[in-house]
Amino acid sequence: MKLTVLEDNNTYIDMYYLGEPAVSYFIEDGGTSILFDTGYSDAYIANARTLGIDLDSIDRIVLSHGHNDHSGGLRYLDKHGIKLITHPDTFNYKFHEGLDISSPLNMDDVSRIYDLNLSKEPVQISDNIFFLGEIPVFFDFEKRYALGKTRKDNQMIDDYLYDDSAIVYRSDKGLFMISGCSHSGICNIMEYAKKVCNDERIYGVIGGYHLFNVDERLRKTIRYFKNNKVELIYPCHCVSLAAKIEMGKALDIKEVGVGLVLDI
Numbered sequence: 001m002k003l004t005v006l007e008d009n010n011t012y013i014d015m016y017y018l019g020e021p022a023v024s025y026f027i028e029d030g031g032t033s034i035l036f037d038t039g040y041s042d043a044y045i046a047n048a049r050t051l052g053i054d055l056d057s058i059d060r061i062v063l064s065h066g067h068n069d070h071s072g073g074l075r076y077l078d079k080h081g082i083k084l085i086t087h088p089d090t091f092n093y094k095f096h097e098g099l100d101i102s103s104p105l106n107m108d109d110v111s112r113i114y115d116l117n118l119s120k121e122p123v124q125i126s127d128n129i130f131f132l133g134e135i136p137v138f139f140d141f142e143k144r145y146a147l148g149k150t151r152k153d154n155q156m157i158d159d160y161l162y163d164d165s166a167i168v169y170r171s172d173k174g175l176f177m178i179s180g181c182s183h184s185g186i187c188n189i190m191e192y193a194k195k196v197c198n199d200e201r202i203y204g205v206i207g208g209y210h211l212f213n214v215d216e217r218l219r220k221t222i223r224y225f226k227n228n229k230v231e232l233i234y235p236c237h238c239v240s241l242a243a244k245i246e247m248g249k250a251l252d253i254k255e256v257g258v259g260l261v262l263d264i
Contacts (some may be wrong), residue, residue, distance in 0.1 A: 001128065001169045002028045003178065003206070005260040006047050007039035007073075008236050017050060017258035020042040020126040023180055023208060023237050026053050029169065032126035036167060037180050038073030045076055047258055059193040060125055061114070063103075064180025064207075065164040066090040071103035074110075084114035085123055085131050087163035089152070094159055096148025100213045105194050109154065122196045134162055135184035135192050140218045142185025168193040168208065169264060173231075174201025181238050182207040187224045204232025204264070210222065211235070211243040218243055222250050234262075 007024035011017055022039035023240050026048065038044060048055050061079065063086040071090065089190045091110055094102035103110075110116060117123060120134040137143055146158035164183035169176040175193050182189060186209040190202050211218050225233060225247075235244055236256035247253050 001176070001264045003172070004051060004053060004264045005236075005256060005258055006044040006051070006053070007015060007037075008237065008256055008258050010255070010257040012255075012257040012259060015257070015259050017047045018257055021237070022072070023064070023074065023207075025178060026055075026058075027129070027167075027178070029126040029129050032129070034060045034062055034125060034129065034167075035077075036062045037064050037070040038077060040069045040072040042073055042076035044073050051259060053147050055079075060085060061100065062086065062125065062131055062167055063090055064166060065161060065183065066092060066094055068101050068103060070180050071138070075104045080113055081115055083117055084116045085125065087120060087121065087134060087165055088118040089150070089163035090118070092163075093151040094148060095150070095156070096159075098244075101148065114226065125167065128194055129167055130170070130193075131167050132165050132189065132192055132196060135165060135188050137185070137219070137246035138188050138191045139185065139224075141217045144184070144187045147183065152240070165189075166193075167258035169195060170197050170199065171203055171264050173201055174203035175249065176203050177207070179205065179207030179209070179211070182210045186210070187221055190224075191230070202228045202230050204230060206232075206233070206236065206262070208237035208239060208245075209235050210238045211247075212238075212240040214242055214246050218246055222247055225251055232262075232264075234260075
């Protein structure tokens with residue numbers, strides 16, 4: 001598998017790409033090309049062009065969840081008829097702290113454009129890559145909590161981000177996780193991936209871990225990484241500097257920025 005970071009909060013020094021508080025990855029596995037998340041704007045398209053990546057080559061689009069920093073760029077992509085894989089709640093209206101944070105495209109919009117596969121269950125995307133669907137809770141320190149409101153069945157209710165998911169690559173060395181924001185909990189996500197792929201080995205993980213405070217949740221997350229002997233650790237997007245510093249005391253974490261290329 002080859003993964004290229006098309007969008008992230010961070011950009012590297014002397015590498016002149018566009019950054020924004022968002023996520024987008026271009027992933028290749030054998031003959032399958034996947035666009036995982038689309039950032040907030042069209043910046044990922046500009047970066048792909050600069051990196052020499054032809055987005056017309058993508059076979060699948062996968063969205064980790066419906067927040068606009070992961071789905072906003074979808075409106076700039078002209079890929080009629082391509083398969084789009086995500087959770088059924090992804091295109092529901094989402095509202096937080098006075099702001100509309102939902103995808104700019106609603107269900108009617110995307111159903112006219114894409115071949116939708118809306119699934120709570122795992123979906124095999126390529127020979128070795130799986131969309132995980134709805135993530136169960138395995139750990140008390142990663143219980144779901146509400147973040148804003150969402151519209152479901154014509155009612156505004158607390159949004160527990162059941163649509164938040166991830167994808168996993170099954171490698172010879174173990175599982176390599178690719179997350180968006182990990183509202184579901186990065187350890188919950190990894191634990192579920194083990195069950196989906198029937199493999200207890202976690203080789204690496206890149207993406208947002210949704211960790212901001214130096215607290216018990218962070219300490220238990222670090223312990224989980226250590227206990228599972230995770231070798232490749234790439235925290236980005238929604239991980240604070242304080243959390244990264246604390247993780248770096250116990251783990252060999254790597255820097256992420258637009259233009260990073262991983263061959264797994």
